[in-house]
Amino acid sequence: MQPDPARIGLVEDDPVMGGSIVQRLELEGWRVTWWQSGRDAISGIEGLSDSLDLVICDIRLPDISGEVVFSELANLPNSPPFLFVTGHGEIDQAVRLMRSGAVDFMTKPFAMEEFLRRIDAGRRTTHSQLRLKGYFLGESPAIQHAEDLLRRYAGHDLPVLITGETGSGKEVAARLLHEVSPRRAEPFIAVNCAAIPAELLESEIFGHEKGAFTGAQQRHLGYAERAGKGTLFLDEIGDMPMPLQAKLLRLIEAGSFNRVGGETCCTFRARVVSATHRDLSQRDRPSSFREDLYFRLAVLPVTIPPLRERHEDIAWLLDRFLENAASRSNTRIRGFSALAEEAALAYPWPGNVRELRNRVERAVALSTSEWIMPGDLFPERATKPGNAAFVPLADVRDAAERRQIERALDETGGQIAKAASLLAISRTTLWEKMTRLGLVDRVRSTS
Structure with missing residues (x-):
């Protein structure tokens, strides 16, 4: 079965350019809805926001600017991505719009083949496509x-x-x-x-x-x-x-x-x-x-946010660096022990990703076991006999609870009641834990 053709919204007051764009996009098999004023576009897009894969918008329009169109529609719950078409004197404005969430901009005049490529790259991405796309820098x-x-x-x-x-x-x-x-x-x-x-x-x-x-x-x-x-x-x-x-x-x-x-x-x-x-x-x-x-x-x-602000990346980076380090070593390492992983999640990582990589490489080089233990990652903690493999129990518990609460909030879109149900605790208990762990800002207004 062929996928449904992409649906494109075009906001362009120039009848010649607008007609040319519509004709070419329809030749590509895409469905195009064309508005020639900003206000008409706002009214039309509000009713089509869920079905539009991309909006191509001129910055200079006869009634309001393309920036106003974008700003008003950005509050929609499923606002479509915007690609702006701009003149040379409007590049600063276009860059500002990209920082605000627009996917791209193109400067007039432009080559049609490059224009089509940018449209295809900027189209709305479904959740399944995001999973296929994969990320290189991390999971957070x-x-x-x-x-x-x-x-x-x-x-x-x-x-x-x-x-x-x-x-x-x-x-x-x-x-x-x-x-x-x-x-x-x-x-x-x-x-x-x-x-x-x-x-x-x-x-x-x-x-x-x-x-x-x-x-x-x-x-x-x-x-x-x-x-x-x-x-x-x-x-x-x-x-x-x-x-x-x-x-x-x-x-x-x-x-x-x-x-x-x-x-x-x-x-x-x-x-x-x-x-x-x-x-x-x-x-x-x-x-x-x-x-x-x-x-x-x-x-x-x-x-690039510091590692302490993206806990979801710690385990991902540990595995990635372990695989790389183990491939260059004769030591047989099966992975990280649960205690080592909990210690890593509780650690603030002042040296960020570079420190994590160095600690993993050192652990692989020095470990005498098939499993990397906390003392392999943090040998400086072995100053007192008997304490080398341990971190404070409260830190381990907080790290584990934070992870589970974040997973539940992600799964439920930040809705307290549903997250509490997943975690098998009351809403009051969940709220108290979120307050203590600094997770209150993860709540959605719909909860």
């Missing part, structure tokens, strides 16, 4: 939201700024962004701005000519040039020296640079993706980071 809603954002950003050439605590997985996120982008076949060049001495960083990024300085015996191609048409990833961008920040700003705005000691202007064709654990937007106190550069880097921002 917080990290999957970040991954969804990265995938939406992938089709654009605008700079991306990835923020998050040290060890949270910013470079992994940057590599994912590159791999799902049209630039995947081009180089991914990573530069750690904090690891290279300040006096060498300019030469490493922009390259240098022979004789540019003492020791420059031949021409050296910098990271910006070696990135080609791929991705230039600038990690720990907040540690870049101020004089070099001005040159990076020129690189992004002009799309060109000069090698150190060179007069020939080189074209820069790569996409800039940067990352930092610092808050570069601090306006309440002096900062060593240029505000104009920050705004150019943070056109498309995404935050």
Whole structure:
């Protein structure tokens, strides 16, 4: 049986462009409903929100803006995804709409084949399709939201700024962004701005000519040039020296640079993706980071949440890193003991994903048993005889209760009565536990 054709809503006041889009989409087998004003679109979409797979909306409409249409319809319980069509002067507005939940935007004029690809990518995804899609960064809603954002950003050439605590997985996120982008076949060049001495960083990024300085015996191609048409990833961008920040700003705005000691202007064709654990937007106190550069880097921002805020990912990451570490070891490891898993879930992970990976690799290397025990993951706790394999019982109990309550709330859509029934406790008891564990914000207004 063939699947039902996609149903597309089009909000476009230009009769020529609108008619052309309708004709092409119908040739593709999609059903199209066309509105030529914002108010008509709001009235029409309210009655079709459950059945529309995507709304294509012009930002500039004769009565109200496309942003108003999107804002009013965003409150619908099953609001369809929006793809905006924008002029060059409206890119900032389109980016703001993406941050608010729009799936994509395209700038006029656009190639029809690329337009069709974006429509197909942005269409409403069913729950079963989401399961088939799979996620690369984790299983928690917080990290999957970040991954969804990265995938939406992938089709654009605008700079991306990835923020998050040290060890949270910013470079992994940057590599994912590159791999799902049209630039995947081009180089991914990573530069750690904090690891290279300040006096060498300019030469490493922009390259240098022979004789540019003492020791420059031949021409050296910098990271910006070696990135080609791929991705230039600038990690720990907040540690870049101020004089070099001005040159990076020129690189992004002009799309060109000069090698150190060179007069020939080189074209820069790569996409800039940067990352930092610092808050570069601090306006309440002096900062060593240029505000104009920050705004150019943070056109498309995404935050990677710390591991302590995504408990669902801990067991998933443990298994993933164990499989990787065990494949490189002669030791036969069957898995984590229940005590080790509970200890990991109760631990705050100040070093985030990097710390978890390091602890797993050390445990695999040092374990003398087929099962990894708490003392293998946390050997520093073995300071007193008899206490090595234990964490406070209250921490273990809280971690287990939190997991079960979160599962019940996810299963019931945040409805207290149904969740309490699943857990075989009263609503009052569930509410008290949720308050103590900081889960009250998971409740839906329908509960």
